Amino acid sequence: MKLKELSDLLGLSxxxxxxxxxxxxxxSEETRRKVKLAAETHSYQPSSxxxxxxxxxxxxxxxxxxxxxxxxxxxxxSDFIAGAGEAYARLGYDMLISVVTxxxxxxxxxxxxxxxxxxxxxxxxxxxxxxxxxLLKSLDIPFVVHGRSDDAPDSYSWLDVNxxxxxxxxxxxxxxxGHSRIxxxxxxxxxxxxxxxxxxxxxxxxxxxxxxDPSIMFSDEMIEPNGYRRMQQLxxxxxxxxxxxxxxxxxxxxxxxxxxxxxxxPGRDISIVTHDDQLxxxxxxxxxPMFTATRSSIRDAGRRCAEMIIELxxxxxxxxxxxxxxxxxxxxxxTGPSLHLAKSAKxx
Amino acid sequence: MKLKELSDLLGLSxxxxxxxxxxxxxxSEETRRKVKLAAETHSYQPSSxxxxxxxxxxxxxxxxxxxxxxxxxxxxxSDFIAGAGEAYARLGYDMLISVVTxxxxxxxxxxxxxxxxxxxxxxxxxxxxxxxxxLLKSLDIPFVVHGRSDDAPDSYSWLDVNxxxxxxxxxxxxxxxGHSRIxxxxxxxxxxxxxxxxxxxxxxxxxxxxxxDPSIMFSDEMIEPNGYRRMQQLxxxxxxxxxxxxxxxxxxxxxxxxxxxxxxxPGRDISIVTHDDQLxxxxxxxxxPMFTATRSSIRDAGRRCAEMIIELxxxxxxxxxxxxxxxxxxxxxxTGPSLHLAKSAKxx
DNA sequence: ATCCAAATTCAAAGCGCTTTGGCTTGATTG
DNA sequence: CAATCAAGCCAAAGCGCTTTGAATTTGGAT
Numbered sequence: 001m002k003l004k005e006l007s008d009l010l011g012l013s014x015x016x017x018x019x020x021x022x023x024x025x026x027x028s029e030e031t032r033r034k035v036k037l038a039a040e041t042h043s044y045q046p047s048s049x050x051x052x053x054x055x056x057x058x059x060x061x062x063x064x065x066x067x068x069x070x071x072x073x074x075x076x077x078s079d080f081i082a083g084a085g086e087a088y089a090r091l092g093y094d095m096l097i098s099v100v101t102x103x104x105x106x107x108x109x110x111x112x113x114x115x116x117x118x119x120x121x122x123x124x125x126x127x128x129x130x131x132x133x134x135l136l137k138s139l140d141i142p143f144v145v146h147g148r149s150d151d152a153p154d155s156y157s158w159l160d161v162n163x164x165x166x167x168x169x170x171x172x173x174x175x176x177x178g179h180s181r182i183x184x185x186x187x188x189x190x191x192x193x194x195x196x197x198x199x200x201x202x203x204x205x206x207x208x209x210x211x212x213d214p215s216i217m218f219s220d221e222m223i224e225p226n227g228y229r230r231m232q233q234l235x236x237x238x239x240x241x242x243x244x245x246x247x248x249x250x251x252x253x254x255x256x257x258x259x260x261x262x263x264x265x266p267g268r269d270i271s272i273v274t275h276d277d278q279l280x281x282x283x284x285x286x287x288x289p290m291f292t293a294t295r296s297s298i299r300d301a302g303r304r305c306a307e308m309i310i311e312l313x314x315x316x317x318x319x320x321x322x323x324x325x326x327x328x329x330x331x332x333x334x335t336g337p338s339l340h341l342a343k344s345a346k347x348x
Numbered sequence: 349m350k351l352k353e354l355s356d357l358l359g360l361s362x363x364x365x366x367x368x369x370x371x372x373x374x375x376s377e378e379t380r381r382k383v384k385l386a387a388e389t390h391s392y393q394p395s396s397x398x399x400x401x402x403x404x405x406x407x408x409x410x411x412x413x414x415x416x417x418x419x420x421x422x423x424x425x426s427d428f429i430a431g432a433g434e435a436y437a438r439l440g441y442d443m444l445i446s447v448v449t450x451x452x453x454x455x456x457x458x459x460x461x462x463x464x465x466x467x468x469x470x471x472x473x474x475x476x477x478x479x480x481x482x483l484l485k486s487l488d489i490p491f492v493v494h495g496r497s498d499d500a501p502d503s504y505s506w507l508d509v510n511x512x513x514x515x516x517x518x519x520x521x522x523x524x525x526g527h528s529r530i531x532x533x534x535x536x537x538x539x540x541x542x543x544x545x546x547x548x549x550x551x552x553x554x555x556x557x558x559x560x561d562p563s564i565m566f567s568d569e570m571i572e573p574n575g576y577r578r579m580q581q582l583x584x585x586x587x588x589x590x591x592x593x594x595x596x597x598x599x600x601x602x603x604x605x606x607x608x609x610x611x612x613x614p615g616r617d618i619s620i621v622t623h624d625d626q627l628x629x630x631x632x633x634x635x636x637p638m639f640t641a642t643r644s645s646i647r648d649a650g651r652r653c654a655e656m657i658i659e660l661x662x663x664x665x666x667x668x669x670x671x672x673x674x675x676x677x678x679x680x681x682x683t684g685p686s687l688h689l690a691k692s693a694k695x696x
Numbered sequence: 697a698t699c700c701a702a703a704t705t706c707a708a709a710g711c712g713c714t715t716t717g718g719c720t721t722g723a724t725t726g
Numbered sequence: 727c728a729a730t731c732a733a734g735c736c737a738a739a740g741c742g743c744t745t746t747g748a749a750t751t752t753g754g755a756t
Contacts, residue, residue, distance in 0.1 A: 002712060002713085003712065003713060003714095004712075004713095012735080012736090013735065013736045013737075014712090014713080014714090014736090014737095015714085015715080015735075015736060015737080015738095016734080016735055016736075018713070018714060018715085019714090019715090019735095022714085026733075026734065026735080027733095027734070027735085028733080028734060028735090031734080031735090043458075043462070045458075045459065045462040045463050046463070046712080046713065047401070047463065047464060047711085047712050047713070048463045048464070048465050049397050049400040049401040049406070049464070049711085049712080049713090050401055050711070050712035050713035050714090050741090051712080051713055051714080052397040052400075052713090052741090053395070053397040053398055053401050053711085053712080053713070053714095053741045053742065053743085054712080054713045054714040054715080054740080054741055055713085055714065055715095055741085056741075058397070060444075065433070067430065070628070071430075071628075072430070072628040072629070073426045073427065073429065073430040073628070074426075075423065075426060075627075075628070075629035077426050078421045078422075078423060078425050078426040078429075079421065081421065081445065081447065082415065082419075082420070082421040082447055084447075085413070085445065085446065085447025085448075086447060088446075088447070089446065089447060089448065089452065089456075094444055094446070094465070095444065095445045095446070095447075096408075096442055096443065096444055096445075097429070097433065097443045097444075097445050098433065098436075098437065098442070098443070099429065099430055099432075099433025099434060099436070099437060099443075100433075100437065104437065108437075110391075110393075111393065114391070114393040115393050115394070115395065115396045116395060116396070116397070117396050117442070222629075223628070223629045223630065223631070224601075224629065224630050225630070225631065225632035225635065228632075229632075229635075250629055253572075253601070256605075257604075257605070257608075260605075260608040260609065261608065279423075280418070280419075280420040280421065280423070280571070281420070281423035281570075281571040281572060281598055282571065282572050282573070283571070283573065284573035284576075284577075287573065287577075350742060350743085351742065351743060351744095352742075352743095360705080360706090361705065361706045361707075362706090362707095362742090362743080362744090363705075363706060363707080363708095363744085363745080363746095364704080364705055364706075366743070366744060366745085367705095367744090367745090370744085374703075374704065374705080375703095375704075375705085376703075376704065376705095379704080379705090394742080394743065395741085395742050395743070397741085397742080397743090398711090398741070398742035398743035398744090399742080399743055399744080400711090400743090401711045401712065401713085401741085401742080401743070401744095402710080402711055402742080402743045402744040402745080403711085403743085403744065403745095404711080
């Protein structure tokens with residue numbers, strides 16, 4: 001059923017029917033009611049392409065998802081998408097996803113923008129300094145960055161977690177438990193968020209007078225096996241760390257596995273704090289959390305980014321929106337006082 | 349730059365320019381070369397909407413992703429998407445994703461189909477018997493099911509892993525190691541694949557003369573905490589199982605965590621076999637696999653499903669395509685002979 | 697030189713919607 | 727009572743492309 005047929009059927013012009021359905025005021029309520037009823041009963045569905053061509057609006061938001069160096073999609077992605085998708089569904093938008101290798105990114109961004117396939121874009125995984133942002137600004141299409149980049153962060157819209165502060169707090173927390181040999185299992189440090197976390201970690205150490213030791217600071221893709229392997233390395237050292245700060249629950253799980261295999265117990269022999277994006281497939285709603293963590297829901301972030309980009313798409317001249325979220329520090333069972341402390345306490 | 353401008357610039361008609369760019373034969377090579385060059389230098393990019401309206405083809409494939417009962421996106425999804433996305437990028441297609449609650453599904457499918465927003469659909473997570481398939485058939489839009497459903501599987505296109513056979517083999521493998529008390533950690537059994545796996549498990553037991561025990565067969569969402577909790581339950585039983593067959597590495601990891609926490613060792617005290625979709629965030633390319641597993645790459649499945657749906661979209665009258673993939677049975681370090689066997693061997 | 701088919705090119709008609717500008721009413725006003 | 731006006735509706739012109747059907751050019755065969 002197309003507009004013409006519907007209008008013929010009603011004995012009205014296409015203009016009037018279109019206006020009736022789109023809520024314009026120049027139509028009598030009486031007519032509008034009739035039109036809506038007829039559209040309903042004949043299940044009229046306007047062609048999205050015709051609509052797009054006529055209006056120039058697509059009601060579609062694009063997500064360009066980069067494959068990591070290991071050809072992998074970030075596992076955090078599916079939860080982000082779940083949140084964003086929920087918002088899109090609620091607001092009547094579609095989500096267009098392009099999976100793209102590093103090399104193809106620019107081409108894809110240009111293509112999406114100049115073909116006007118989307119009303120706006122979400123940028124995933126910003127690098128420390130990210131050339132994509134300059135490109136997008138020049139392309140004159142609204143975009144929201146999940147995370148942010150260090151260059152001119154005032155000039156575009158983003159939503160980020162206060163990674164630095166949460167890692168400062170996490171580090172201080174470990175130090176205050178008496179741990180002084182704290183290892184860092186960070187994400188890849190070409191990523192902006194990972195750099196900020198490292199900075200936070202170093203600040204935290206400094207604030208407690210602990211000298212950083214580069215030999216126990218790692219930067220890897222945040223997957224379980226990497227946590228495992230790094231922890232094995234750490235355990236094999238002459239003086240092993242008494243605490244771990246991890247950038248992802250996946251790394252933390254790998255580390256915990258290695259710790260347990262070595263006959264030790266997380267929280268007793270070695271403390272672990274991790275950042276927790278609340279990945280749904282690792283999340284236990286009932287139990288005491290497995291890990292003490294700086295927590296921030298990536299799903300909520302997805303939801304909010306979606307709302308932001310739609311806001312921007314509807315108000316092209318709006319000032320950029322920037323949101324910095326604080327992570328909660330949530331206690332789990334993976335942390336405890338240093339054994340040194342415990343001993344000296346006993347000695348008293 | 350629009351077609352009109354480009355053709356004016358070249359002193360040609362829109363027709364000729366359009367044909368030159370789209371590879372039609374009625375254009376001299378000389379002209380085509382000129383046109384292509386001009387298009388390139390002025391970075392002409394045809395409006396996708398105009399194109400869609402004129403041709404009726406969208407070059408877009410839709411994925412309707414259901415949120416599970418716990419509002420969760422299946423974590424296997426991101427790897428499927430990575431594979432599919434790679435194929436789409438290669439073949440010049442876009443990927444449209446709708447995240448949808450159970451209740452909204454029908455509406456969304458209708459909307460996608462009748463609005464002609466996509467040339468075809470991928471159906472995720474088919475239920476044992478799935479009403480969506482009848483709906484889609486009636487909607488007259490090509491679709492490919494990842495997995496399959498029990499009703500009329502010959503009448504539509506699908507790609508599935510031979511879940512039944514792989515679980516028969518896995519069960520027999522465990523039995524042949526001497527294990528007789530084998531627990532099943534299955535996925536939710538309203539899903540088609542989970543039902544087939546259970547059937548395979550039961551067949552496998554029967555073939556080795558082992559009576560099934562419903563009290564050690566579970567059906568849960570396939571996330572890590574569920575594996576952990578179920579394993580704790582199993583360990584607390586008066587006679588605990590000597591082997592576990594799990595439907596996902598996530599469940600297996602949870603189980604392994606519980607086993608280690610109990611001071612036992614997977615592969616020595618309790619054997620674990622799991623199905624392994626090769627989730628990239630759990631995969632270790634170097635090491636000996638952590639788990640003995642029936643393995644089939646969900647990413648390859650995504651890639652292949654994408655190719656299939658494009659093939660179908662281009663040849664609407666083509667017969668359905670059906671592919672049944674066999675999983676490999678890959679040895680890892682989570683399995684070993686039964687302790688009973690070991691003891692009797694020692695006794696000799 | 698002439699003619700015909702093949703090779704190129706073009707003008708114009710869609711594709712299905714929105715939106716501009718104008719046309720009828722019937723009611724309101726001076 | 728004529729002039730004014732708002733309400734409600736419509737015809738037609740886009741949006742930027744593809745594709746049909748016709749016109750023109752070309753090159754070989756006669």
